Amino acid sequence: MVKSKIKLQPLGDRVVVQRDASEEVTTGGIVLPDSAKDVPARGTVMSVGDGIMMPDGSRVALQLTVGARVIFSSYGGEAIDIDDEEYLLMRESDVLAVIE
Numbered sequence: 001m002v003k004s005k006i007k008l009q010p011l012g013d014r015v016v017v018q019r020d021a022s023e024e025v026t027t028g029g030i031v032l033p034d035s036a037k038d039v040p041a042r043g044t045v046m047s048v049g050d051g052i053m054m055p056d057g058s059r060v061a062l063q064l065t066v067g068a069r070v071i072f073s074s075y076g077g078e079a080i081d082i083d084d085e086e087y088l089l090m091r092e093s094d095v096l097a098v099i100e
Helices: none
Strands: 014-019 042-048 069-072 078-082 085-091 095-099
Touching: none
Parallel strands: none
Antiparallel strands: 014 042, 014 085, 042 069, 069 095, 078 085
16 A cells, blocks of 8 residues: 555644545445445544644644544534545544544
């Protein structure tokens, strides 16, 4: 597998999340078409911004770290395709929870 030469570095309080793959077969063995698949609201943080800029010029670091497994708002984020992979660019506040 060839890695992309593109590096996506989010700014400020934004993070890049790679969404988990959707289920293609139900537990009963039924193969689902693309239109019937649920879009997962879970993923892995791939990159994080440098934090929130405060009025005094200092930065507050984000709580999320690269590699964190997260649950996010299903309508949160902007979809970005890089080398046939879909990523979501979203604010840290769009992330609802960290899966531990």
